[in-house]
Amino acid sequence: MTGATLEVLALALIPAILWGFTPIFDKRGMAAGGGSVQASLVVVVVDSAIYWLAIAVLYGRAAFSGLTPETLAVFVFAGVIGTALGRITIFVGVDRVGASLNSTILSTRPLFATLIALAFLGEPLGPITGIGIVILVGGVSILTLSKGGDLGGWRPRDLLWPIAAAATFAVANVSRRYGMLETPISALEAVAINETAGMIALVAYALAVKGTAVLSRPRETYLYFTGSGLLTTIAMLSLMAALGLEGGRIAIVDPLVATAPLFTLLFAAVLLRDVERVTKGVVAGAALVVVGAVLITV
Numbered sequence: 403m404t405g406a407t408l409e410v411l412a413l414a415l416i417p418a419i420l421w422g423f424t425p426i427f428d429k430r431g432m433a434a435g436g437g438s439v440q441a442s443l444v445v446v447v448v449d450s451a452i453y454w455l456a457i458a459v460l461y462g463r464a465a466f467s468g469l470t471p472e473t474l475a476v477f478v479f480a481g482v483i484g485t486a487l488g489r490i491t492i493f494v495g496v497d498r499v500g501a502s503l504n505s506t507i508l509s510t511r512p513l514f515a516t517l518i519a520l521a522f523l524g525e526p527l528g529p530i531t532g533i534g535i536v537i538l539v540g541g542v543s544i545l546t547l548s549k550g551g552d553l554g555g556w557r558p559r560d561l562l563w564p565i566a567a568a569a570t571f572a573v574a575n576v577s578r579r580y581g582m583l584e585t586p587i588s589a590l591e592a593v594a595i596n597e598t599a600g601m602i603a604l605v606a607y608a609l610a611v612k613g614t615a616v617l618s619r620p621r622e623t624y625l626y627f628t629g630s631g632l633l634t635t636i637a638m639l640s641l642m643a644a645l646g647l648e649g650g651r652i653a654i655v656d657p658l659v660a661t662a663p664l665f666t667l668l669f670a671a672v673l674l675r676d677v678e679r680v681t682k683g684v685v686a687g688a689a690l691v692v693v694g695a696v697l698i699t700v
Contacts, residue, residue, distance in 0.1 A: 436626070441623075445634050450597045454594055480599075484596070502670040503564070504551075510542065541690025
């Protein structure tokens with residue numbers, strides 16, 4: 403195994419672990435009275451501020467010197483779809499079904515990426531991919547019957563929220579990979595554009611639909627969502643760096659990132675006992691989803 407491959411694996415494992423833990427903060431914040439739009443705004447404001455500060459320190463006026471209009475459009479699109487729309491659906495999903503179930507369903511992302519490739523690129527479905535899809539769907543079916551997740555209970559249709567988030571992130575990740583291959587700008591510059599575009603979209607949505615009332619939430623919720631934002635800052639930068647390396651193919655990066663729910667299950671079983679339930683069905687479903695996601699991607 404080459405040093406470059408090891409670097410890709412390490413960079414892809416970092417967001418898996420961190421995004422395995424962020425649902426813990428998210429669930430605590432939502433349980434304390436937080437809202438999905440508020441949470442999304444806090445997270446994106448935190449990471450955008452850190453990214454732009456780092457760019458100012460590291461690059462100064464030389465920042466974005468290799469940026470083209472096409473590349474800008476790609477990362478803006480990924481930010482609006484993945485950062486704005488994707489995060490809103492994530493937080494709603496965490497609130498409705500719980501951190502463990504939401505994180506697991508998010509790992510169906512490779513399924514949507516495969517369907518996108520089939521529809522728009524004409525890529526065929528191989529036998530391993532077909533097996534992976536069957537296993538993944540079986541895992542989701544087990545999750546539906548698991549009686550795990552939020553202690554307050556949930557309905558099967560509530561799973562549509564994390565499924566929608568998985569679809570948006572599939573589109574965003576494919577766009578990010580394309581953008582990183584087509585541009586000489588750094589991962590830090592790319593992720594700053596991505597998150598800033600998402601922030602602008604979220605602010606516009608909040609002002610148009612809910613106004614400043616969206617921020618009228620308990621102070622405690624801001625602490626949880628800020629913690630989530632700090633972890634997301636590192637996770638997003640690490641993901642973009644992995645996608646930008648020569649060996650950072652989706653087939654390598656996505657399966658590792660898709661292991662995040664296994665970490666979430668571990669953290670939730672210890673830290674969220676009072677608000678959600680991790681059953682044997684949840685564990686079994688999560689394992690099948692992860693295995694299916696890996697087979698689909700590979």
